[in-house]
Amino acid sequence: MNLYDLYNNPEGLNNFNERLSVPAIAYHILTERDGEYLDMSSEELARAVKSIATDPKLSVNYTINEYEGSRFKEAEPVIMKDPVSAYKYTRDVINSKSNRWSSKPNIRWPEAEPYIMKNPKIAGLYASDIIKGRWPEAEPYIKQSETWWAEYLELMEYL
Secondary structure: OOHHHHOOOHHHOOOHHHHHHOHHHHHHHHHOOOOHHHHOOHHHHHHHHHHHOOOHHHHHHHHHHHHOOOOOHHHHHHHOOOHHHHHHHHHHHHOOOOOOOOOOOOOOOOOOHHHHOOOHHHHHHHHHHHHOOOOOOOHHHHOOOHHHHHHHHHHHHOO
16 A cells, blocks of 8 residues: 555655665565656656566566566576566566467576575476476476475476
């Protein structure tokens, strides 16, 4: 909830001018269709986008909803360091125009792979959904979880 929405004159509230530096508030303002973003200057809009780019999960959601398949290059250094966000970004943004359900491999995001592989579950999903095959470099990490190692091996049988 954006508390600034509850006031008739939010400009008079403390820290109103700093609201765009809070990623969740900036995201809310830019994605809610109440029209507030239409009154923003180009500087405020740029500040809001820059703020969103500091949060990996909000960056991925913002990219999916607002960039319509284009990459959010400014946020990629932050996104790639969060395995779940990096996987979702690869699957839903980098490969948005490909048929992710086909048997052909999708476009990989090599810069994010060192981060993705450290999460056993996400590494298994990345191998299955993006690489569409075994990912030998990630297998030592996937083996750290008995559950996800078994799941990974089962997924590989069907690819």
